[in-house]
Amino acid sequence: MNNKIIVYEHCWFQGLSREYTSDVSNLVVENFNDCVSSVKVIGNPWVAYEHTNFDGSFQVFEEGEYGAVDSNDVISSLKLVWEDLTNPQITLYEHSNYQGNQLVLRNETNLCHGYFNDVASSHKVQRGAWILYEHGNKTGYRMLARFSQDVPDYGHFNFHDKLSYAVPLKPGKTGISAVVLWDKKEEHVQSVVIDSISSVNRSSQERTFTTEMGRDYETSVTESFNFSNSTQISWGTSFGINVEMVKAQSNFSLSNTFTVEWGKSNTRTEKKSVRISLPNTVSPKTKLTVNVVRKQVSVKVPVKLIITTGSQHKEEYGEYRCQSGESITTEYDEEKI
Incomplete structure (x- = not known):
């Protein structure tokens, strides 16, 4: 997250504007002297001075929007408050x-x-x-x-x-960027028989396998995120994790972003129904067994969190997990009798 100030010529963010990310000792040089009437601040606070070279009376603007400044058209220099403001x-x-x-x-x-x-x-x-x-x-x-x-x-x-x-002075809002470490991904795949349907035809003629044309099965994909036990993220802070890579590699039906918020369960499960078609007939003198097989895929991957508060940057790690059981297929087994 960048620390920036946007100053406007008129109240309520109208007229000409200028955007700065570092100290400005002389707004005369910027052709914007003594004309600031409204301000927007992102990140750490800024100090606006009456005179050039950070002199004279001052106003402090913490993160937020100021549609009308207290002293209109008197600002001549701007200074960023760069200190770590989290523990004054x-x-x-x-x-x-x-x-x-x-x-x-x-x-x-x-x-x-x-x-x-x-x-x-x-x-x-x-x-x-x-x-x-x-x-x-x-x-x-x-x-x-x-x-x-x-x-x-x-x-x-x-x-x-x-x-x-x-x-x-208060720091700007905490911003978090999540870097998924795909090169350290762990993936486990297992096939499990979740249903087995058999029909025996002892006659010399073909017979109907079952009165059912198909069966419905529930599938699910569950995503979760775990913070480290020593996390320094503030309660209620949220961020997104780009999971497009795991979606593509493991054939999951996922949205591209998984939203995480510290203080919530951070588990999301999507369920849907899949219909499996059954065979129409059974050959003479044959036992036909249809096994319904679910492919269960589990993915675990570490996530590096870059935490930005004002001018300060910290790193910590969490873990993204995904369990998918949405791939369901059938396997036929014919046995002569």
């Missing part, structure tokens, strides 16, 4: 240069409800990126606090003893 942590210090009492935050916090309101004078960001607000209703002066950009003295920003609210 910031340490606030009572005094400058990281001295005095300290408070560790890992989630959105209103400091007005505790002992550290209007106390902090410096901070260190261990993970993620944060917006620090002057007031408990998220108004007033704001500071963007990012990993590896520690601030030893709030006095440079006239922010001593004023911090009241802290918000960690």
Whole structure:
């Protein structure tokens, strides 16, 4: 998944637009300065600055669509928030240069409800990126606090003893691409007799085999996917697995994509009825046996999952399985008596 921002000339995504996947220090060069009125963001958040070179007041846009920005026609530079935002942590210090009492935050916090309101004078960001607000209703002066950009003295920003609210920025939605490792596929084929119909003709004339013209049998194809026990995929995340290869190689009647969602059973069974024709007659002095044979095919193949959250990429493995019993045939056995 790409991290991108699309900026529009007018509200509600109208007029001219520009799409960016990396920092833009000067929208004047892009012929798009002071004209942004609506925004779409995919992936990690972006920071939009009032002036070029990432200066002046700022707005933060997390993943989503913004039909009208708060400050219309004032954006002159854009910066991508590249940090891993999945497990944020910031340490606030009572005094400058990281001295005095300290408070560790890992989630959105209103400091007005505790002992550290209007106390902090410096901070260190261990993970993620944060917006620090002057007031408990998220108004007033704001500071963007990012990993590896520690601030030893709030006095440079006239922010001593004023911090009241802290918000960690959220990562973009998790995207998953599934790579089926066909070269490691395991396949097992077995033929099983599921029915046997016999008729004995002791006469010297042909006789009708049975009063039935045919019989119906149920077939099925079952697909399933198993996550690893240590999966880090968020509950409810879904993705598709392209199973066209197993369909072609094993002659399954499958849709080309099997959809998986963490938190569900991830098992799908398709059933249908197949009619098998029976012979019309039995030869004289003959015992005719019709065996109905089902070809059962089991396929097991590992799947590599590439998990993208914002700017971060991780890999883990799962397993796709398919059991098919949809191939049914007949075998005739004649025995003279």
